[in-house]
Structure formats: C-alpha cells, structure tokens
Amino acid sequence: MLCFHPMSSTIPVARPSSPEAAMLERLLPRITLADGPHEAIAVRAPYTGNTIGAIPAGTVADLELAVQRARAAQMAWGRRTFGERARIFLRFHDLLLERQNEVLDLIQWETGKARRHAFEEVLDTAIVTRYYARRAQSLLRPRRRKGALPLLTRTMELKSPVGVVGLIVPWNYPLNLAVTDAVPALMAGNAAVLKPDVQTSFTALWAVDLLRQAGLPPDVLGVVTGEGPLLGPALGERADYVMFTGSTRTGRLVARQAAERLIGCSLELGGKNPMIVLADADLEAAVYGAVQGCFASAGQVCVSIERIYVHESIAGRFLARFAERTRALKVGASLDYSMEMGSLTGERQLQRVEEHVADAVKKGAVLECGGRRRPDLGGLFYEPTILTQVTEEMQLYAEETFGPVVSVYPFGSESEAVERANATRYGLNASIWTRDTARGARLAQQIRAGNVNVNEAYAATWGSVDAPCGGRKESGMRARHGAEGILKFTETQTVAVQYLVPVGAPDGMDPSLYARWMTRLLKLLRHIRVLA
Ligand code: NAD
Numbered sequence: 001m002l003c004f005h006p007m008s009s010t011i012p013v014a015r016p017s018s019p020e021a022a023m024l025e026r027l028l029p030r031i032t033l034a035d036g037p038h039e040a041i042a043v044r045a046p047y048t049g050n051t052i053g054a055i056p057a058g059t060v061a062d063l064e065l066a067v068q069r070a071r072a073a074q075m076a077w078g079r080r081t082f083g084e085r086a087r088i089f090l091r092f093h094d095l096l097l098e099r100q101n102e103v104l105d106l107i108q109w110e111t112g113k114a115r116r117h118a119f120e121e122v123l124d125t126a127i128v129t130r131y132y133a134r135r136a137q138s139l140l141r142p143r144r145r146k147g148a149l150p151l152l153t154r155t156m157e158l159k160s161p162v163g164v165v166g167l168i169v170p171w172n173y174p175l176n177l178a179v180t181d182a183v184p185a186l187m188a189g190n191a192a193v194l195k196p197d198v199q200t201s202f203t204a205l206w207a208v209d210l211l212r213q214a215g216l217p218p219d220v221l222g223v224v225t226g227e228g229p230l231l232g233p234a235l236g237e238r239a240d241y242v243m244f245t246g247s248t249r250t251g252r253l254v255a256r257q258a259a260e261r262l263i264g265c266s267l268e269l270g271g272k273n274p275m276i277v278l279a280d281a282d283l284e285a286a287v288y289g290a291v292q293g294c295f296a297s298a299g300q301v302c303v304s305i306e307r308i309y310v311h312e313s314i315a316g317r318f319l320a321r322f323a324e325r326t327r328a329l330k331v332g333a334s335l336d337y338s339m340e341m342g343s344l345t346g347e348r349q350l351q352r353v354e355e356h357v358a359d360a361v362k363k364g365a366v367l368e369c370g371g372r373r374r375p376d377l378g379g380l381f382y383e384p385t386i387l388t389q390v391t392e393e394m395q396l397y398a399e400e401t402f403g404p405v406v407s408v409y410p411f412g413s414e415s416e417a418v419e420r421a422n423a424t425r426y427g428l429n430a431s432i433w434t435r436d437t438a439r440g441a442r443l444a445q446q447i448r449a450g451n452v453n454v455n456e457a458y459a460a461t462w463g464s465v466d467a468p469c470g471g472r473k474e475s476g477m478r479a480r481h482g483a484e485g486i487l488k489f490t491e492t493q494t495v496a497v498q499y500l501v502p503v504g505a506p507d508g509m510d511p512s513l514y515a516r517w518m519t520r521l522l523k524l525l526r527h528i529r530v531l532a
Contacts, residue, residue, distance in 0.1 A: 020109075023102070024053035027205040030212070031056060032066035032193075032222045041198050041226070046112030046343050047333040049379040055201045058226030060234045063193070066222035067238040070164045070191035073219035078161050078189035082137035085187055089133040092214035093126050103206050107175055108335055110200045112343035112380055115336060117297040121175040124462070125207075128180040131465045132486060136187035139483050140490060147496060154497045159490040161189035162264065166239030168232055168254070170246045171345055172300045172402075174200030179207050181243045181266075182221060184486035193222045195235055199346060201225040233257060241265065241489060245302075248426075248474050255477070266478040266488050269471055270400045271428030272306050273449070274421035275457065277318060278414070278440075279311040281433035285455065287321045290406070293431060293457025295329065295341050295384045299404040300349065303429035303451065303458035306401055308408045309417045315410035319388065322408070323368045326384045333378040343380040344403060350380050353403035356396040357385060360407075365390045370404070398424060418446045427472030431457045448472055450479065 038056035045052045056062075077085075096103070100122045107118040140159045147153025165185040169177045178196055185192050196204035201223075208223050224231055232250070236242050236257040244254045245268040258265035275293060277286045293305035310318045331341045344350045350373065357371050370385030382404060390397055390407035397407070411417040421430060430449040434440040440454035450470045451461035462469055470479025478488050505514035 021053060024202050027202060027209055028055070030205050030208050030223055031058070031225055032062055032069065034059065034061035034065045036061065038062075043110065043199060043202065044379075045109045046345050046380045047109075047378040052109050053202060055198065055225040058195075058224040058231055060230065062224045062226075063195075063231055063234045063238065066193045066224050067164055067235075069219035070193050070222050073217055074161070074163060074189075074191035077186070077191060077217060077220045080189075082140075082187070085189075086133040086136070088211070088215040089129050089183055089187065092211050092216075093129045093133070095210050095214055096122060096126055096129075099210070103175055103203065105335060106203050106206055107200075108342070110174060110203055111171065111297070111300075111345045112333070112378070113297045113300075113345075114339040114342040115334070116340070117342065118175075119337075120296070121173055124173075124176040125179045127463070128176070128465050128481070129183050131481075132184045132187045135466075136184065136486055139486050140188060145494070148503045149498075149501070152499050152501060153503065154499070156495045158493045158495060159188070159487065160493060162489055162491055163190060163240035164238070165190045165192040165489055166235040166242045167192055167194045168228070168235065168242065168244045168246065169194065169196050169204065171197035171199040172297060172302070174203040175207055177245050178204040179211075181245075181480055181485075182211075184480075185241075185243065185489045186216070186220060188486055188489045190241075190489055191220045191222075193224065193235060193239065195224055195226075195228070195231050198225065198227065237261070239263070243489075244268070251476065264488065266480070267471075267476040268302065268480060269428075269474065269476040270402070271302055271304070271426045271449075271471065271475050272398060272400050272424045273303060273426070273429040273431070273458070274307045274309060274424070274447075275305045275431040276411075276417045276421055276433065276443070277308065277310040277314070278417075278432070278434040278436075278443075279313045280435045281311075281314070282435060282455075283314060283318060283321065286433040287318065287325055289431065289433065289455070289457045290322055291325050291329070292459075294406040295326070295404050298341055298344050298382070299384075299406075300345060300402055301458070303462060304402075305429075305431060305457055306396075306406055307421075308406060309411045309420055310408060311417075312410040312412055315408075319368060319386075319408055323386055326386055327369050329384055331374070331377065331381065331384065333381075341384060341404065343378050344382055345380065347380065349403060350382060353382050353401060353405060356394075356399070356401045356403075357387070357405060360387055360390055360394040360396050363391065363394050365394060365407075368408070400426070414443065418443065422446075422448050425473055426475045428475035429453070429458050429461070450475065 040054040042051045143157045145155040147155040242265040248269040251267040251269045329340045365387045368386040370383035374381040384404040427449040429451045430447045432440045444452035453460045468479035468484040469481040
C-alpha cells in the first residue's frame with residue numbers, strides 16, 4: 001500500500017505583498033550589483049510550480065565588483081585575530097539554530113525536499129561552523145620545523161590566506177554547501193565571493209544575511225546570483241582559489257581554468273555510490289540504512305547510494321523487506337516533518353530520472369517498486385524506485401542518476417563484491433553492512449572511495465567533521481572538513497633565521513675541506529638521527 005499524500009494547502013505561494021514575498025525581497029540587497037540593467041530570473045517552487053520570487057541575472061561587471069570589494073575588505077579581515085573571527089561564526093551558529101524554521105521553509109520552497117532532509121542541512125551547517133570557529137587557530141598555528149643546521153637555524157612554517165576564494169555551489173544542499181566551505185575560507189582570513197545556483201539563491205542569500213547580522217563585514221563575503229556558465233568562468237578568472245561543488249562535467253572546466261591560471265581549486269563532484277550487505281549483516285538495520293541512503297532528499301545527494309550488492313544468501317529477504325519499506329515511505333509536499341521524501345528539484349533532473357528508468361526497463365531491468373512520476377502529489381514528484389536485473393548496457397548501470405533510484409544486485413564472494421563496488425569511474429562514498437565491524441573496517445580499505453561507512457550509508461563519514469571528506473577518481477580533488485578543509489585555503493610560507501655561521505662553507509674556508517667535513521658529518525647523522 002503506497003503512502004503518498006496529496007499536496008498540502010499550506011505550501012506557500014509567494015504572491016506579491018505576501019509575507020513570504022516580503023521576506024525574499026528583503027534579501028535581494030545582499031547581492032552585489034554593478035550599475036546597469038539586470039534581467040530577472042524567476043525561481044519556481046518544485047512543489048507547486050509557482051514562482052516564489054525573482055533574482056537578478058548577474059553580469060561579469062557584478063562579479064568584477066564583488067571580487068574587487070572582497071579583495072579590499074580582505075586586508076582588514078585578515079588582520080583580525082582568530083578569536084574575533086570565531087565570535088562572529090559562533091553567533092551565526094546560535095542565530096541559525098534559533099531561526100531554523102525560516103530557512104527550513106526556504107530550503108523546502110526552493111528544493112522540494114522533505115523537512116527532515118532540510119534539517120540535515122541546518123545540523124551540518126551548525127556542526128561545521130562550530131568546528132572551524134573553535135579549531136581554525138590550532139589548525140593554522142605557526143609550526144616549528146627542524147632547521148637546516150641543528151640549533152643554528154630556527155625554522156617556522158606559516159600559513160597565510162590565499163586572498164579571495166570563489167565558491168561555486170549547486171542546488172541540492174543550498175544551505176550547508178554555501179556556508180560550510182565559506183566558514184573555513186573566512187576563518188583562515190580570506191574574503192570570498194559566492195555564486196549559488198539560480199534555483200536556490202534565496203537560501204544562500206538568507207545565510208549570508210544571517211552571517212552579516214552575526215557581525216560579518218558585508219564585503220568579506222559577496223554574493224552574485226545568475227547563470228553558472230557565465231558567472232562561473234568569470235569567477236574562476238578573478239578568484240585566487242576556486243572551491244567548486246557540482247557535476248564532474250563542470251568540475252573539469254573549473255580545473256582546466258585553474259590549471260591555466262596556476263591557482264588552486266578544490267572539486268567536490270558526482271558519485272555512483274555502492275553499498276555492500278554481507279551475509280552476517282543485521283538485515284533490518286541494513287534495510288533502514290538503504291532507505292535513508294537511497295531516498296534522502298529524493299536521492300539528490302552526492303553521497304547517495306545508487307547500487308546495492310547483497311550476499312546471495314540473504315538477497316531475497318533483503319529485497320523483499322527493502323521494497324516493503326520503500327513502498328511504505330510517506331512521500332508528499334508538506335512544510336512539517338510528516339513526510340519521509342519530498343520531490344525532485346528541477347524538471348531537467350526529473351527527466352533524467354525518467355530517462356534512466358525507462359532505458360533500464362526497456363533493456364530488461366525489473367521494477368521492484370516505484371518507477372513513476374506522480375503529478376498528483378505536486379510538480380516534480382517521482383516514486384522511490386528499486387530495480388533489479390540491471391546490466392552494463394543500461395544507462396544507469398554506471399552513470400549517476402541523482403534521483404530516488406537504486407539497483408540491487410546479488411553477489412557470491414567478498415572479493416566479487418569489492419570488485420563490483422570498485423568498477424566505476426567515481427570514488428566518493430561507499431557503505432558496508434556487517435555484524436563483524438573489524439571485518440567491515442578491513443574491507444573498507446579495499447574500496448577505492450574517499451569515504452567508506454560501516455553500518456551507515458553516508459552520515460558517519462560526512463558527520464565526522466574532524467576528518468577529511470572528499471572524492472577519489474572522477475569524484476573530485478582535495479576534500480572538505482578536517483585540517484585539509486581549511487589548509488587548502490592557505491598558502492604556506494617558510495621563514496628560517498640563521499644564527500652564528502652560514503649554512504654553506506664559512507667565509508674563507510677551503511671548499512674541499514668543507515666537502516670532507518660535511519661528508520663525515522652526514523655519515524654521523526645517519527646513525528644518530530638528529531636530522532630526519
Ligand atoms: P552543475 O555542475 O551543473 O552546477 C554546479 C554549479 O556550477 C552551479 O552553481 C552552476 O551554476 C555552476 N556552473 C555551471 N556552469 C559552470 C561553468 N561553466 N563554470 C563554473 N561553474 C558553472 O551541477 P548540478 O547539477 O547543479 O549539481 C549536481 C551535481 O553535483 C551532482 O553530480 C552531484 O553529485 C554533485 N554534488 C557533489 C557534492 C560533493 O560534495 N561531492 C555535493 C553536492 C552535489
């Protein structure tokens with residue numbers, strides 16, 4: 001019995017003069033706009049298809065202005081102490097938790113996700129903000145290094161901000177992806193310019209507005225809204241570092257441009273993430289994990305599970321229970337916590353999901369549940385879908401669907417499961433289910449992915465914000481979270497002070513005598529381990 005719910009009448013339509021429209025209007029001055037006319041881009045709510053507001057289509061001149069202002073503001077910002085910067089972000093953290101309902105509504109209007117999944121964004125944003133507010137100073141503190149000559153060379157490694165960081169953000173997690181990379185960049189003393197996706201700019205603007213209310217000087221974090229293919233390259237042309245989250249296809253363009261300019265970039269890209277369920281797994285826990293891992297935010301999560309390999313001894317039972325729980329999911333549009341899955345965010349995304357499923361079914365895949373668009377629930381709903389008998393020639397076998405669709409396959413041996421999990425050009429996230437956690441952790445090391453969760457789908461690694469979270473292979477370069485998530489926004493400088501004698505031959509010394517002494521010294525040091 002499917003538990004789909006008709007669209008609730010409480011979904012707002014931001015009519016001119018409504019309180020919702022007034023709230024969105026109030027955010028527009030946060031955008032950097034150069035003089036001159038700007039076209040308006042309408043933003044539609046996925047639940048209803050109605051326009052909730054309009055954002056200006058930014059131009060290259062807007063971006064130029066935002067980067068100039070950020071560059072000017074960075075000088076004073078970079079001189080502030082870590083404590084001063086941290087106070088602003090901790091205030092933001094508190095305001096975010098207090099005023100979460102405003103942004104939860106906004107995320108739902110713009111993305112169509114269920115409220116429980118919007119709340120994951122609030123949670124993640126608060127946790128990462130607190131982490132970097134508290135840890136940035138120790139992660140970036142000057143470090144004493146072994147000098148060229150023991151006792152006579154005093155060497156320090158210093159970290160300084162790169163300057164202006166360009167942040168390019170997708171639509172699927174518009175709050176946390178806009179804020180959680182900005183916070184380490186800013187805590188490190190950089191300024192930044194944020195380019196959100198057109199579909200979810202109001203959520204990003206709300207966050208920037210809150211940061212300013214918390215005390216962030218306006219130009220330290222500028223925002224320009226508008227089309228990615230115009231503004232993305234313009235930002236890449238001007239920033240000192242680009243932090244990009246989005247598709248592998250666009251990520252390649254960003255990397256190419258950064259290479260040409262010899263600036264750094266960090267790429268958080270797509271995935272085709274596997275889950276392995278071993279024979280000894282707690283079946284009910286694995287089924288619950290699969291439901292969360294495949295259908296959170298209607299599968300529009302980079303770390304979402306799209307392939308499940310189940311040991312053949314339990315595959316039948318797993319599939320039956322997984323399909324049963326999936327069919328029972330409450331899917332619908334509601335601004336409270338009652339729904340378990342919301343809608344897709346864009347028509348293009350929905351078409352991709354339909355295309356992948358139709359192609360698979362045409363080529364012989366079996367639909368265990370779902371497989372249909374649900375216009376009766378709202379504009380962009382699609383049933384959570386499980387497929388079996390998926391084969392290599394089907395589009396969704398290897399391509400990221402980025403929707404509520406998963407393929408389930410049986411496997412015989414552990415090595416076969418690992419081999420099939422690794423048979424992908426991506427390497428973002430993986431999940432292993434077993435009662436033998438030591439075995440799970442060992443197996444994890446054979447998976448070529450940046451994040452491997454044992455007895456969780458993705459939240460254990462993503463939520464461990466003290467550890468890096470990034471993709472291997474075509475899933476990205478570098479990582480967010482942990483030390484790496486802030487060090488990448490800095491440049492390294494080594495300062496060495498030399499005392500008493502120079503590092504090379506002393507003035508007037510016979511170079512052959514120097515060479516002999518140094519050779520003896522090196523042989524000695526090899527045994528007494530003074531220098532590495
Ligand atoms: P996308 O690449 O189309 O867009 C991402 C961002 O890039 C948007 O802001 C867009 O406006 C901008 N953009 C578009 N053209 C650009 C260009 N030429 N130069 C620079 N920027 C440009 O991706 P999407 O469809 O919005 O997002 C979905 C993808 O993002 C999925 O593949 C998903 O797996 C991935 N993603 C990855 C992570 C991660 O942490 N690894 C997180 C979320 C989403």
